[in-house]
Amino acid sequence: MISAAIIAALEAIVGKRGIRDADALRPIHPGFDSRNLDAGLMVIPKSTAEVAGVLCLCNEHGIAVVPQGGRTGLAGGATSTAGEIILSLANLNRIETISPDAQVAIVESGVTLQALQEAAEHHGLSSGIDIAARGSATIGGMISTNAGGMEAFRLGVMRQRVLGLEVVLPDGSVMSDMAQVTKSNEGYDLKQLFIGAEGTLGIVTRAVLKLAPKDEFTATALVACPSVAAAVTLFGRLQRSRSIRVLRAEFMERSYFRLAAETLGPPALAAFTDASAYLILESEAPDQHTAQTSLEEALAAAVEDELILDAIIAQSESDRQLIWKVREESDTATRAYPAGYWFDISVPLQALQAYLDRFSAEITALGDGTRGFVFGHLGDGNLHICVASDGTMPDKNAAKAIVYVGLKEMGGSFSAEHGIGLDKKAELEALVDPVKLSVMRTIKKALDPNGIMNPEKIIG
């Protein structure tokens, strides 16, 4: 549906090798969402100038553009259809500079998180953010979805990592605000609009990111807690402690842990103490001995205070990997229950126990073996929930109602870290303040009057 003349014009901008038609796309994996490559035409610019050229052309001709990074998004934010152009940032993949003194990196948006992490580690620094899809997920995609992940309780989500941004606007003009400093108030902070906009307002091409100090050694433990409230109390205590630096505190509720440990784990994990709540705690320290002993001491104190029932402390990297497998291979729930409904919510910590008690009771009451598998990032109260059934799946709206009820009133969120994309538009319309929705439409119309940027996503 894209004319030969347009393709020729695109070729003039990005070169023959910068364009892939449907045949050339066939060997490429569509990523998490099978709809991602449906447009059948991908343009792969190598520079900001080429991105600008492509958008200028598309804006003039009213051609829709779907930006793609690592295609690891979980909310349908990068799906494409015939007549649209996929714009891949894969070739904007240079790490330009890393300044160890200022703890700052300047990168192009197609750099993967893992590439940045490895480059930062050379300087004893961390990206300050980590997600399981690190090998494929790109910085631009993480900015556009305001990614969160496992370390957000320490250093915030992606928005808090971004000091500066370069964005190509829908008309092809380039907005540059590449500050390398935390304090910069030069009028409206427009870069914030593009963070989390899922490519609907423009295309992120470069970014300045704040890095964080990193210790070389870690210690890891799997912990069984008598209750969710005990896990929350333990987390709060560890966070305030001077003797341990907690990097991660991943939460698994009983049903999920049992399913994952029995499916993925060695017998020792599958037979681990039965409990309402499990945590994977990972701490860091400048040497292995300190890492290990500080974690051991913290856990011993927690046992004494009855905040934990039992713990397994990893004694080797392979122990560590076995523990993490139970949490990171969460698609074990999808494989066991392919028809399950997935949710991605935030619950304020003080309300977590009550929320999960109510949720479990109401989900079970739907009958026919319906139940929830819940895990997530404890420090943020960020829960990933799979509602599944051993029999007939319940009505999806009934499940939604149980997951979402009261969330807004308690200050939580129906959309924590995966974004809205196509898949959560109904929730957005139903649960967000209508005044905010109306301003969102005003902004979209003002910045992308021809509606070419990632149409239909979020509020399209």
Add this chain to the structure above:
Amino acid sequence: MISAAIIAALEAIVGKRGIRDADALRPIHPGFDSRNLDAGLMVIPKSTAEVAGVLCLCNEHGIAVVPQGGRTGLAGGATSTAGEIILSLANLNRIETISPDAQVAIVESGVTLQALQEAAEHHGLSSGIDIAARGSATIGGMISTNAGGMEAFRLGVMRQRVLGLEVVLPDGSVMSDMAQVTKSNEGYDLKQLFIGAEGTLGIVTRAVLKLAPKDEFTATALVACPSVAAAVTLFGRLQRSRSIRVLRAEFMERSYFRLAAETLGPPALAAFTDASAYLILESEAPDQHTAQTSLEEALAAAVEDELILDAIIAQSESDRQLIWKVREESDTATRAYPAGYWFDISVPLQALQAYLDRFSAEITALGDGTRGFVFGHLGDGNLHICVASDGTMPDKNAAKAIVYVGLKEMGGSFSAEHGIGLDKKAELEALVDPVKLSVMRTIKKALDPNGIMNPEKIIG
């Protein structure tokens, strides 16, 4: 210039006691900027609904509204003129809730920073941000200017403290996004637009703020460093250290320190070792012994590595206050040189030594005793600079050129933490990407089509 009918309509919204005319304003201090109360008419609503009512009325009649918090702004962001209405948030001053588990506070926008700090301390928590004007500055004003201050290198600027916001838009509609969680991606993060907008897009009425753990005890030292680069190296080392938790690292360059110590300090401070750079370091710990010894040990190591020449460690609260006085009473420079030009910039840490070397040489070369007094927040590279002269002041544009040259290219900022207001509009026009300026105008027009919100400020 506001008609009696309008005043009657305002009275119907906020009551007689919610309105002050020129006579009633006379006893009120205008705050930092003598122009602040020039409108001669102040409206003081007590609730979001009253703010909404006032904006709705003013929008209908095209009456300009200048929102005011503590009137401590330094860039002319709250000045008013006849025919405008001052909208004071002073009576929206309730701290609604503090949740210790989640480390979250919900406040109205007229709450002062100090009131929040005191309430948070009851729970062993900190506001995570501190500025010298804490007694008067309001949370709404700090949000609207995206305040920074002394602790921003640890936990970020005000933008990073805000989890949720309620804003009254120019047409009187109320946009509510009062999330209490770090992870919330419910479409465009519109609250970010109002953070740092200096009241030109709407009025912040309530906020959810992230608090931070706080230790009870602090230790404070005044340190003389052989060079700016040594101070930067020392700061980086302290930040990575596990044995000390640095809260503040305030920088004073030689001229400023000498002026302030000789004017304000006791003989011991005035006679303190001559050096290129001084730091006030403050660290915290759960007990006084640890606070004191960890700071002593860190400084001893730094002496050995020739990163510091000399240090005074406060042995009492009165020692501490004497040290801080030298830094916090920075208007000592204004009193000594009332004609001085003030700047508020950020310089990336790796460029700080070179920047200051060049700056000093070029300012001195202007002749007639012209020199710079420089102090600020080391961790952010945030410098407050007073260019003054013992003779005739140099041309202001010559001073500006010396301060601003190269700043953008090195990733710094001409406007770090005080905002644009009226006073830095020329810089904004000259130094910000024209594409960004153009999008700023688009946003202003889209959200405030009648231009009633704080006219002339930033880009008006």
